[in-house]
Amino acid sequence: MVDVAALVEQAREGRPRAVARLISLVENAAPQLRDVMAALSPHTGNAYTVGLTGSPGVGKSTSTSALVSAYRRLGKRVGVLAVDPSSPFSGGALLGDRVRMQDHATDPEVFIRSMATRGHLGGLSWAAPQALRVLDGAGCDVVLVETVGVGQSEVEVAAQADTTVVLLAPGMGDGIQAAKAGILEIGDVFVVNKADRDGADATARELNHMLGLGGARQAGDWRPPVVKTVAARGEGVDEVVDALEKHRGWLAASGELADRRRRRAAQEVEAITLAALRARIGDLRGDRHLHALAEQVAAGRLDPYAAADVLIAELTA
């Protein structure tokens, strides 16, 4: 029996085990999740969320770790959500489970958690916003969402943050890749990492050029900056934080912050709604109605759309 009220209280006090357990409830789509979200909700909305995305090898984990250090120097409580399409659920009491993040594993003001996407009940669109909500409710000032994969859904998660950082590295043909993947449109801040390598300036120039082609902007529009870093040595990381804080200021002043958060909430509500409807269909699976319908479809006596109509009528009865 999970004592939701006690867990939420402990999480709000910043106890890592309570935060870890709440995120596990999210991952496992536990029945108590409803109560957890109801209890957490009034305490959310304070965390600034930053999504980090980019191809494998650009140094996302190193950059995330460097950003954690930078925000810790500013005295902020930091949450990290690493979305990995292949990793199994981490579970357990310890939040810190990523090698690159070892530096922060013993810091009580840093919460690190990786989430798997593969085989996740209801998918990432459903779980990630709720895990964010837990870290938000646990008093994190900043939550970094690092997406390890390059799949569409991972990019979407990063794009759901208040600010989206797109990472690139020189000499990977990343400019063209970024344009292809539609990453150019989602980036609020671009980082060319491994800037000590040949071609860093060319990559930054190419990026700036492509961003300039994005059409005439309105006055007051945000022009995404391109920052060069060597995250492994911490170089340029303070400049990234500066760029993030500038974007955060612009978000608040322009009204875009409220818009983005409303859109994110709408997606979350939609995902929960669909999961609930899917569960209702699941309940019907054992039911002779769906069984009989499927049999008729398999035999060609009924087309699948007509069968779906019957199902929708039953669900909405």
Added chain:
Amino acid sequence: MVDVAALVEQAREGRPRAVARLISLVENAAPQLRDVMAALSPHTGNAYTVGLTGSPGVGKSTSTSALVSAYRRLGKRVGVLAVDPSSPFSGGALLGDRVRMQDHATDPEVFIRSMATRGHLGGLSWAAPQALRVLDGAGCDVVLVETVGVGQSEVEVAAQADTTVVLLAPGMGDGIQAAKAGILEIGDVFVVNKADRDGADATARELNHMLGLGGARQAGDWRPPVVKTVAARGEGVDEVVDALEKHRGWLAASGELADRRRRRAAQEVEAITLAALRARIGDLRGDRHLHALAEQVAAGRLDPYAAADVLIAELTA
């Protein structure tokens, strides 16, 4: 304006262009799809569907092509659906669009089509069964579903076929990989391709051993055979066809064929139902209800589950 009745009639006569246009309607989730499926439905249920899955590099396309040749020698009309997670929609009038399949591109009794999964409206679970239905309705005796990716959804599609073939190659540590990916459970026939390479016997042995560990089987249960092939030279391919035909006979005799097809139809109906409900939520997006709900969730005044309850009540009103 699409003349659905004429298209379906032409597809039933086996005209490649009509088949291609119908699959394009599936890919584009065209509004006429409903009518297409209603018109095709009475003519479906005759095709034997075979899913082929396995890691990149095991020779899936070569094996598929060799199987097409083998079934053509038996005088069968063959359809191929290549599910590629990254390829863009192929579109156009020609069905044959895969390099390895060039041998069959001019054969009027072979229909080849690749489908992309990325960014697909409603996902693969929705599109693949309907594309299968088109090839079935077009009089294909056998439809091979080749999944190029290794993602969960691609594996699921292969597993939805009447018979699922899992391909492996020696020296790729594939045995363990297969066990990990849960591929051992879904295979009805296992093929060790590239059997002229070192380690083929060991891989086949390891597989047979692992399949034997699957627990005590009931009398009459299917014991998945392991067949060795060199698909590029056509070696062992007739043995694969023999294994497939044996499995097909077992499916029919055991009642499992009807069960599998009913389950597949149930999944298809479920996917169409969810897509329809998702579209209804989409209609609500412009609606001030969802807008207002999301605003309250973003502000922490309402939790997302309570908001979803309101939405579900609206959808099912």
